[in-house]
Structures are given as C-alpha cells and as structure tokens.
Amino acid sequence: MSAAASGERLGVFGGTFDPPHVGHLVTAVNARHELRLDRVLLVVNNRPWQKVGTREISSAEDRLAMVEAAVGDVEGLEASRLEIDRGGVSYTADTLTRLRAEEPGVELSVILGSDAAAGLPTWERVEEVRSLATIVVVERPGSEECRLPDGWSWVRVEVPRLEVSSTDLRARVADGRPLDYLLPPGVIETIERRGLYRERVAT
Ligand code: ATP
Ligand code: MG
Secondary structure, eight states, rough: OOOHHHOOOOEEEEEEOOSSOOOHHHHHHHHHHHTTTSSSEEOSSSTTTTTTTSSOOOOOHHHHHHHHHHHHHHHHHEEOOOHHHHHSOOOHHHHHHHHHOOTOOOOEEEEEEEHHHTGGGSSHHHHHHHHHEEEEEEETTTSSOOOOOOOOEEEEEEOOOOOOOHHHHHHHHHHHOOBBBBBBBBHHHHHHHHHHTTTOOOO
C-alpha cells in the first residue's frame, strides 16, 4: 500500500474562534462525517492576517481555551495550537506544510465557510494550499453562494445552516443577552471565568 493510501484523513478548520460557537462545531462534525475524515483540527489562528487592525481580538490563549472547552470529548474533533506555537501571522499554507512534514502520507482537507472561501483567491500562497489540500466549502447563511475561479477543484458539503456568528455572540455578552444553545456550556463558563467580551466594542 502506498503511503498516501494508508494516510490519515485530516480536516483543517481554521478560525479566529472569538468565540467558537455551534456553527463551527456543527460544521466540523458534519464535514468529518461526510468526508470520512479521521480527525478535524480546529486550528486557532495566532494573528489572523485578515483581521489584524480591525478590532481587538482576544488573546490566542483565551481563544484556545474556549476551543478546547468547545470540542470537549467529541470524537474526532481536536483543538490545535499549531499556529499559536508557530507565532506571528497565521497562514494556512504554512500550517498545511507543517502537517504534511509531520506525517507525509496525510490526506489534508481545508474546511471553510462560504464567506471565508470567497476570499480564498487572495490568500497568501494559495497555490500551495490548493496543491496540499482538498478545498471543502460549507454554505453559510447570509453569505452568497460560493464561487471559486474557473478550473479550481473544490467540494461542497451540506451541513445544517446556522445563522450564528462570533460577532453577534460578542455583542450578546456585552449586552447581557442569552448565550444558551448558541455556545456549548463549557465555552460560556470560560467566557465568564476569563471576563471576556464584557465591553461593547465596535465590530
Ligand atoms: P467573526 O464574526 O468574528 O468573523 P465567525 O463566526 O465568522 O466570527 P470565524 O472564526 O471568523 O467565525 O470563522 C472560522 C471559520 O468558520 C470560517 O471558515 C467561517 O466561514 C466558518 N464559520 C463561522 N461561522 C459559521 C457558521 N455559522 N456556519 C458555517 N461556517 C461558519
Ligand atoms: Mg468570520
């Protein structure tokens, strides 16, 4: 059997996760199921290049703690601190290269919501991303149907569409509105314990 044929099937789902919510989790478990992935890594961006300078982002360690609480012991989902340990600005091309170097036979899939996928052509070293991984897109409510440049191969996965965003959740915390059922209880506890999002900030 070739290395590729015996390789692990790994999903890479990157995000700011400020905070992680049910939209992220439902996407991760359903993409894992549909694509028969062994594991899906929720990779916490250290410094998301798209968001630098736009608003105050919670510390990487706070966001990682929330993602760890979010995945809990759900089978096949894992919080990854790979981009935090690498430091600096986070580029998916670097993350995929690293995962491939650690495990040469690995089969990589990059999972993206349709809003993030729309920006894919502008990503740093996107050709590397395309050659290292299968691009997987889930439609996100409120964002236009995904279109990628002609000739790009990518797969669409249908997951229950949940109109939930971290932006709305941060505002909910600041306003004292309910979080229940939008965030796993462990994430709500982590937000409370660490005193996150209490001040209303412009989004
Ligand atoms: P923010 O509002 O701060 O941008 P967000 O809810 O968009 O937060 P991100 O951390 O920016 O969350 O997104 C990480 C990844 O998860 C992206 O690929 C994004 O498209 C996807 N995603 C986020 N929310 C959903 C959702 N409700 N359904 C499907 N995909 C989602
Ligand atoms: Mg977003």
